[in-house]
Amino acid sequence: MDDFYRDFILDHYRNPRNHGHLERASASAEDVNPLCGDRIRMELDVRGGVIADVRFSGQGCAISQASASMLTESIKGMPLEEAAKLSKEIVLENVGIGISPTRMKCAMLGLRVLKSAAIGEIAGWPDEE
Amino acid sequence: MDDFYRDFILDHYRNPRNHGHLERASASAEDVNPLCGDRIRMELDVRGGVIADVRFSGQGCAISQASASMLTESIKGMPLEEAAKLSKEIVLENVGIGISPTRMKCAMLGLRVLKSAAIGEIAGWPDEE
Amino acid sequence: MIAIDDAKVQRVIADFPILARPTSRGKRLVYLDSAATSQKPNVVIDAIDRYYREYNANIHRGVYEIAARATDEFEAARAKVARFINAATQEVIWTRNATEAINLVAYSWGLQNLGPDDVILTSELEHHSNLVPWQLVAQKTGASLRFIPADDRGELVLDRLDTLLEGVKLLAITHVSNTLGTIVPLERIIPKARAAGATILVDGAQAIPHLAVDMRALDVDFYAFSGHKMLGPTGIGVLYGKRAILEAMPPFLAGGDMIRHVAYDRSSFNDLPWKFEAGTSNIADAIGLGAAVEYLESLGMDWVRSHEQELLAYAFERLAPLAPRGLAIYGPHDPERASGVISFNFADIHAHDMASILDTEGVCIRAGHHCTMPLMEKMGWSATARASLYVYNTRADVDALIEGLEKAARVFKL
Amino acid sequence: MIAIDDAKVQRVIADFPILARPTSRGKRLVYLDSAATSQKPNVVIDAIDRYYREYNANIHRGVYEIAARATDEFEAARAKVARFINAATQEVIWTRNATEAINLVAYSWGLQNLGPDDVILTSELEHHSNLVPWQLVAQKTGASLRFIPADDRGELVLDRLDTLLEGVKLLAITHVSNTLGTIVPLERIIPKARAAGATILVDGAQAIPHLAVDMRALDVDFYAFSGHKMLGPTGIGVLYGKRAILEAMPPFLAGGDMIRHVAYDRSSFNDLPWKFEAGTSNIADAIGLGAAVEYLESLGMDWVRSHEQELLAYAFERLAPLAPRGLAIYGPHDPERASGVISFNFADIHAHDMASILDTEGVCIRAGHHCTMPLMEKMGWSATARASLYVYNTRADVDALIEGLEKAARVFKL
């Protein structure tokens, strides 16, 4: 696990890319890992079915935050349909070696939030009224 | 335990003395052992502070019924005050050897009911409305 | 007809350390009280032991190695139980025992969904644990209780079932009677209860240890059972609930682990099954129950059932000659319609005295009302003696019971 | 100042089999997570094992030898716990854990006794288990919640206690904070709460394992704790309640064992403590908890406390030099005012990452919100790392923690 924290991970943790909020988000979602309290929000600007821009915010460990940061870089310009279908491979490829099973949930939090934003946007959320 | 069931015990079990009800009971009580369901009722006819007559009823094992039967014989003519203070010795003397700790509650059920009838009669039960 | 596989039973017996210990009088332990609680095989005792000696840690939030292992084994045990009863893992909620499982439904579903015009249908066979909770719910909500009657043999009378089901909102019924062994024909009752729109809870405490039970095939909303009667440890039980109905229910106990987010003034709740598991779970015993389920699977539930049926048939055969001397056996006398329970009285020997005399011979049976007082009163029995069978029992155990009855007859000078 | 009796600690360590097992990376297990759950000594594991191997049977109604022994040992365990906390045996009710104990009070006392004009006073330090049940009771009854504030060091601010206590019907407060180790000065709070006429419940989950606690001296109505944090098994906990208040409460869970008489339409209930113990109890683990209590008594609670205080002082001494590099320690830094909990963050290393890195060195700590989310939010911490101490910890364990922090600093290139 200690070999997980390589320079580029620490860099994404300390200097997260696409961090903050969008002025105009067409889709968004937020979730928290109830067991550790890590929290991530994703906002998407979808144009013509493609993710034109993305921002994330939240708090948590280096794993959850760096994974989310890298994920935002991976999905810019990606068709929304494709984002909705992403598997965890994309995160594993991004972060590379060394993640222990106990921390897998941290790594996948950003992906889960992204997918629920994308799926919600495609399927339409039930009226909350 | 098997040596407990001597002839006189079986006789008291099969032919309980002072069994039934009194026409006019001045004191009575009833209790059940919630764990096994044995149930005993004692009715006392108290005259001048002395137990002039007694009847018991109920159902249960040979130990509880024979002990109660023998107890009724022991207390006829006994001052109520004395009955209220009886210790378990009287039952142990009556039934003799061989009672196992698990069955002690059965043996003492009659005594417990007798004592609560006697104590109730002496102290006066709280008004039940 | 008797075709007991003695070699297999001997192997089973060797798995239960307690059966190798003689009593203080030097007698072989003849354990005929498995309906109260079963004995435990080495694999179960060892699973608990191993947790404490090797990886004891609190679960779900632990990052370190032993905490991760504890979490994995705990959730794996849930998955084993889910597979055993053919349910989804989120539908398996850990409780202390069947009683707590039924109370969970009484509080979280009953108090929410029942009102003055509603009827709870149950049966005259019920254990206190599936009766008293509904009496209290009825008192609190104004709902009324109705009973499917039992006949003299302890079988439910289903002629008037359609009428009984009218207006019923909840059917709360046992699967197997702990007092008489009666197997309730759920396959005849449940479809009608469904058609009547009732929610269905089954008390499976005496069924799960002895019969192959499949939640999807049974089509119940709730099913409750205890680990300690199925070779597992004390302190762990299960509420199975259909996902949709569990999702709609408010939580029962509140505290750590069952929450999603907590602020000083309000909280939101975790996903199933954890929404119903507040505080630190009984980790060791959940893992122990997982081991028990695996052990039962290794025996095969078909074998468990047929072994008990064969023993029961043998017992009835051996007991029959005692009838003229005053032996009364209650319940269905048919191994096809009953689980391995023999409830009886012998002449005027009270059940407690019978149990004490048998104890001197190492034979363990239960005596009393078996937590079914209303049934006892209805039948007019102040107590019964109950011998109950399980995987480790043999014809020799039945023989020991018979010898014990003969001794009791001698002691009581019958 | 440091006068740790190393020989005694070494003897203690030898009693805990898990501490002799290296991690999968071959490291010594440095267990610093006892506030989550403690490790178990051989005497506890063996007591459970012995029950299953020698005298496993259901209790209270069994006539035969092993059932009698099981009943005796089960009730003897209750007596041991009662003596340990200076209570009467009928005042000791077995529950699964502290959480269930608090919920029992919430349901059986809270729902009966609280109404729209009533106030529940609690504190900002509470574990979810002593907060969420009261939120739910407040929702159901219309009662309102009020909080004794905590200062930056995690100590309760008692200046305005008199005002806070006005109109309070229930004080539900922790004895020791699991997140910060703060020992709440109950001796200052309880007399005032009594004077204000409040009923008093104390969450003692983190106090009982570490301090000598005397129910009569404390003068509380209810006190809740868990076995697994005090060297006992998982799945068993205790609700202490004053006899008179317990007598007046309706039962909580209904079923076998808690009844006196049951008819089809109504029931009456058993005496204390069984009135609150429905269904088959967690027999093995109650006996295990009895063994844990005896073990703690053999160590002496004074020794337990002073050992922890000395270790805590040593830890603060060793941690101090890291402050300039960004180590922040939360809670009262005073071993007189705190139990053995060290809650911290180190520079920008998130607590979960810290826990993962320490794990590679065999050092087990907890990271997160510790089931005190509102406190975390109030303090502005998204998570803390928490090392917690108990009887088997040594200065070498503290040294291992420090080395782990140094490693984390290297990994994070601080």
Ligand SMILES: Cc1ncc(COP(=O)(O)O)c(C=O)c1O
């Ligand atoms: C202060 C406090 N209260 C209550 C609890 C709940 O204990 P349990 O999870 O054993 O019910 C804990 C344990 O996490 C605690 O630390």
Ligand SMILES: Cc1ncc(COP(=O)(O)O)c(C=O)c1O
């Ligand atoms: C039919 C039935 N239901 C419920 C129970 C209650 O089980 P437990 O005491 O494990 O909660 C029992 C066990 O005695 C039973 O036999």
